[in-house]
Amino acid sequence: MILRPVQDTAADAEVVQSLARAAFASLPDTPGATEPPPASVYQAARTRHLARTDPQGCWLAELDGEPVGAVLALRREGVWVLALLVVLPRAQGKGVGRLLLDRALAHGSGCLRGMLCSSPSPAAVRRYRLAGFTMYPVMRLTGRVDRSGLVDPGDIPVHPGNAAHQHLLDSVDRRLRGSAHGPDHGLLRAHCEELLIADSLAGSGYCYRDGGEVKLLAATSKRIATRLLREALARVPEGTQARVEALTAEQEWALDVGLEVGLTVESCGFLGLRGMRPPAPYVPNGGLL
Ligand SMILES: CC(C)(COP(=O)(O)OP(=O)(O)OC[C@H]1O[C@@H](n2cnc3c(N)ncnc32)[C@H](O)[C@@H]1OP(=O)(O)O)[C@@H](O)C(=O)NCCC(=O)NCCS
Known part of the structure; x- marks a missing residue:
């Protein structure tokens, strides 16, 4: 397993989108489950924007040369924000999510506050709570x-x-x-x-x-x-x-x-918050x- 930075390219933006589609599609079809983010010009532009503004917060996990997970995180004036954390269904439950999240959290070192939006995935909630986030249930x-x-x-x-x-x-x-x-x-x-x-x-x-x-x-x-x-x-x-x-x-x-x-x-x-x-x-x- 290697982690490599997400590049500001159309190819990497597409890789991140296809990982996100596969990961969110794996969530159980329960009422209120987060829908897969639609493939969109905006999603690709956001990935490239964050790869430019926060190269230390955006990582791809690769196994045998194949991408299996991605994380996008940003820091703005002392707030660390998680924009995306996804792992392919076949690679889940093996610590890839933890590795990616730890790398993204390192980008926020020195930030007293943190924010994220979490799907209802019990694995995600476990990861975020163990990283010190208070989890607030949300409505839409x-x-x-x-x-x-x-x-x-x-x-x-x-x-x-x-x-x-x-x-x-x-x-x-x-x-x-x-x-x-x-x-x-x-x-x-x-x-x-x-x-x-x-x-x-x-x-x-x-x-x-x-x-x-x-x-x-x-x-x-x-x-x-x-x-x-x-x-x-x-x-x-x-x-x-x-x-x-x-x-x-x-x-x-x-x-x-x-x-x-x-x-x-x-x-x-959930809305996950730390220090605020x-x-x-x-x-x-x-x-x-
Ligand atoms: C959330 C996600 C990124 C986690 O990635 P992962 O590689 O599976 O994560 P890890 O293996 O590092 O950790 C998962 C943890 O949840 C635990 N877990 C898994 N399923 C669980 C369940 N049903 N109930 C409780 N804990 C569960 C695992 O045991 C593990 O904990 P441990 O390492 O302390 O034993 C991945 O599951 C995913 O992509 N989900 C779909 C998209 C999503 O919901 N993203 C979250 C953000 S919005």
Whole structure:
């Protein structure tokens, strides 16, 4: 078994995607199980982005020259984030996951805080708990948006954002989780349909939406977060399934918005945190947190 760095190439991005597809497909088909990440331009771009920004956090495990597992991790201003950990079904239960996770954790040495999104896999939960993470059960909201449930938006203006809002985004991130997403905002801007910004005397916040998915939301108050989530859901194209994931009990404000517009709540894995409490009001991005 050797570990080698993930290269910033289309070939390595494809290897990581096919490992992820096979690994997630191996999860038991239980309600709330994490679905395999769809092959997407975004997934490939994220792998290449992280191979560039965090070469010491991104590794492939190879056995007899064949890739059997992958890990992607990043560090941003003192927060270590696990973006992906996958092992091929035939190689699972033999310590490959531990080896990959240990290598990725070494990239975070000196970081006081850590974040990850975990599937319901008992093997994953065992690995993360043994690495010191507190595991918070999470819920997800899915379904068609019932527009009659979208109540009056009130007086907080929301407008489209762009690269000029980077400082605002970083400031909100630092307030909520002690660290900015920094370069990851460029990746999200390039791959999400829109970035929404609220910035008023009542507070500030932002939300990325792509199709029906809320990809990341952070705000300085529940009022602003609620306004942004309502606006994002109002903009989900007619007939598209909405999806808001990784909500711990701290995000009841989001649950309430989802219920208002007729979305379904299910449980779906865990948010793992080390050295910090769940940021709120906050909807994490499962692959960048
Ligand atoms: C999670 C995953 C990466 C772990 O990789 P792996 O190579 O199987 O991990 P390891 O063999 O190093 O460790 C698995 C541990 O879980 C334990 N385990 C396995 N199945 C278990 C079960 N059903 N209940 C409890 N423990 C279990 C193993 O005994 C082992 O613990 P030990 O080393 O202390 O004995 C792999 O199973 C996987 O790819 N799963 C599907 C994708 C996924 O869920 N990824 C997780 C992140 S979102």
